[in-house]
Amino acid sequence: MVHLAVRLAPGASADRIDGWDKDAGGRPVLKVRVRARPVEGEANAALIKLLARALGVPQSAVAIHRGGQSRTKRVRVEGLPDPDLKARLTDL
Structure with missing residues (x-):
């Protein structure tokens, strides 16, 4: 199980992963945009x-661990070691 910090931007023109950035504390965070609006959990x-599609894992292996109501989220990914996760996200 791996935890991933994500900064989500809902209401974008396209669903896409914009790459890595740093948060205010200097920790790495993955920037992601989705077309869905933050209404009734649609953006989440x-x-x-x-x-799940980008990492090649089933949707059931990906879950929001913390920050369901926030733009900055902690996402849990099951069944994928940390080096594999980072390699798949770097290749995007």
Whole structure:
């Protein structure tokens, strides 16, 4: 199980992963945009779907661990070691 920090931007023109950035504390955070609006969990669902597709894992392996109501989220990914996760996200 791996935890991933994500900064989500809902209401974008396209679903895409913009790459890595740093948060205010200097920690790495993955920047992600989704078309879905933050209404009734639609943006969170779109985030899970996009990350699962990009990482090549089932949607059931991806879950929001913390920050469901926030732009900055902690996402849990099951069944993928940390080096593989970072390699798959770097190749995007």
